[in-house]
Amino acid sequence: MELLNALFRSPPWEAVRLGLHLAFGLALLFWLWQALQLRSVVPLKHLARPRAWLLPTVGLIGLCLVAILGYQATWQLGGTARPQFIAFMQSHDRRQFNPAHWIQRGRILDQRGQVLAESRNRGGAAERVYPFGSVFAHAIGYADPRFGLSGVESMANPALNGSTLDSLGDWGELGRQLLTQSKRPRGQDLVTTLDAGLQQAAVEQIASAKGIGRGAVVLMRPADGAVLVMASVPGFDPNQLHPTLFRGGDPATPLLNRATQGQYPPGSVFKVILAAQALENGFRGRLDNPANGYTTSSRYRPIRDHEYYEAQRSGRAWAGHGVLDLTTALAKSSNVFFAQLGVLGGHRALAKTGERFLFNRSIAFVGGPSGTVHLQAAQLEPIPERDRYGLAQAAIGQGRVTTTPGYMALVAAAIANDGVAMRPRLLRDTAPEVLGRFMSADTARRLRVMLRRAVTDGTGQGIETAGLEIAGKTGTAENPQGASHSWFIGFAPASAPRLAFVVLVEHGGYGSTVAAPIARDLLLKAAEQGF
């Protein structure tokens, strides 16, 4: 025994072991060869001649074994070709020597090449680092052995792991690296459509805005759906994930991506959709808007314009907007006008608009190799025929209708893009996809003019900036939780839009004084950078 232990402890043992492994394999092969020789040595002459079925049966079993071995090889040797498998091992395999752990995930970059996520080597294992902390928590997501994958990290997982390789040469190289363990295999870098500077500015603006410092900003290119900013505040730090985060219970819901999943009453920004519906249906008329408001039945409180309440508060008298056409009503954001317009259009028209505008759907971003991120559209369950007041309320973006900020950006982008909504994209090297036509090009053109008027002569006057040519619609959405949500959606420049945006500040108050200036500041910054 001591001899054995001494042998095992002696320095050359490690080398001997390697030799012994080789010897073991060779000895097995030699044994097999000898066993085959034996067939001629002991021909079993005292037994009968073999039956005819022997060969086919042997062939069948051999075939099964070869097939199983071949399939085994696709996992054991070609496992890199299975992105889900690699992801499983990265999350759930505790073997330190598993090559899946050595794969250094590719970096995630913004469109200017700024690093949003990268892998660093710490103690043999790759550690994921997010230089911007919580700023991109929802857009980029996280890749964590314990908590899995989310956001771009999830939708581009195979590329980041290096398993969507273009040429056979790439495959060979990765295989060689894994086999020889000479070099750390590395995934591909991934360029997103995001812009770090604008995103950071958006997050800071929301966090310091009036209200409780929560909200969302989305900035996208109408022509191809590229998302430059997708901010949701508050975020969380993906560098320091903790189980309590996933347990929920935090009233600030930092895990929720407000931009794509947060449902809010849209308030007046929803009037844009109503205006589109009216234009599509050929509405060119005028409506009278009495100061006393409009209701469908004396049992319900009349819907009034906010000027009415302002006048009441200051003890003045207000005569009402009087007779308005659609352009002016949209610029002034008249509740009375749009409530009437909604009821005038009817239930069926709104349902049809909802279908065209993809209400109640989950809209997928342009997908990465393994799945994608989704954006919830506006939610509006069918309003019963009898409920005309509900229809009036929905028409001004209150009551049964809710929406995510990201969806309103999509609507603004569709108006800016001649009525065609492009599917939102986060990865630069994906091809633009058409999501659908929300309205005719003519309607879109008219709406562009109207929304420009809303900034020059209407509720958005406060942010009119020379050179930006902003077009947009403010929103001040009442909600049962507290102060109104502050909205602003739109695009710029109005004549040839390059950017479409949404800004939502939870409980921020008036859209014109809280959300709109944030949008203007972002557009200014974007203009500085040449967008």
Next chain:
Amino acid sequence: MARRGTPISISDYWQLRAPERRLLLWALLIALLGYLMLLGAGPKDGLDVQFAALVPFLIYLGTFVSAHLLLVLARFRGDQLLLPLTALLSAIGLIAQARTGLFAAAALDPAKLIPLPLGVALMLIFAIAGRGGRYRLATRVTWLWAGVSLLLLALVLATGQRYRGAVYGFGFITPTELLKLTMVLFTAAFIDQHLKRLSRWRSLLPPLRTLWPLLLVWGLVLAMLLVQRDLGLVLILGVMLLAVLAAGTRHSGYLAYGLVLGGAAGVALVSFFAHGQRRVEVWLNPFSDPTGAGWQVLQGLSGMYAGGLWGEGFSEARPRYTPIAESDLIYAVWAEELGFAGSLLLVLLFALLLIRLLSLAARARTPFGLMAATGVAAVLSVQTLLNIGGVTKALPLTGITLPLISHGGSSLLTVFASLGLVLAISDGEPVKRRSTQATGVARR
């Protein structure tokens, strides 16, 4: 050799079985190499190798050396490849099981050491007792085999406990393993008795009037197995029945009917039983529930992927991360330690074993011998394919052990006893009848 012709003395048999001895010695040497490397990893972690760690290997060594000597002493003329092949596969089993911590020196449990020598002893008893055509005595007690099978199943159903979806007997012994032998014997014996009438079909109809007792027993057995949800065993036995029927009667109609009925039963099983459905779903997409139903097979595959082409080497891998490593997923442990190359070698060994069993079956002198050996070969083939296929995700995981490699007393004993039966059959018929024929066993 003293004389040409029939060997008589012990020394003749000593010479006759020289090829077996040579292969066996090589096999034991390979086993020693592997075991040494296994032990050699201990001191690396600061642990001295205790003598106790050698005990399993010494028992193994003694078992197979005495097995060879006993065969010589018993003037056994039968196959010379099976014993060394069994020894080699058992060595791999020993090493793989030692890696899963089964033989931890601190708690050497006799219950874990005894199955191997006991199994080999059983194999020898079957081989020696049944040599010279005496194995055909089994046909005299046809209904004993059926009775034992049914009794075993009924007992397990009445007293067994459920674990991992299947029913086990006391202390996690699986008495149903024994069915792999008793059902072979019953089927072969029954067909042997009615061979002529069974091979006579009336156009497309099998001779049901003769067949019904067989079908009745089989129906009961399969039904009870299905109640226990032992789908793997149902498949193994079903294929065995078809193989034995077809090989014995030489009527391919049995095969055709069997395949159609079996296919229909399979489809029905998968579409009507939630249990079967879930299995198939998990098999097709283990990533739908990676930490639940897909966990076992994915962890096994992860280990294999980590092993790669050459593996991590003896004692370098971490089989404890593989679930049920010591029995169902032991193939994954081996593939993790010795890589794809190692598993290729193991599969080659299994291929050799199965081919040898089949060729022994195909050359048996009596119909009963032919059918019994075919049955054993079919059982071991399907079992091997199901296990390896299940671990590599080529097939659904069925909870079947890998013959000779997996730990599991009843499984091991049954396999050894079955091999003993084939050995007995390979010994041929009584010397008297043989004397008229060329019986040259001389080496060329």
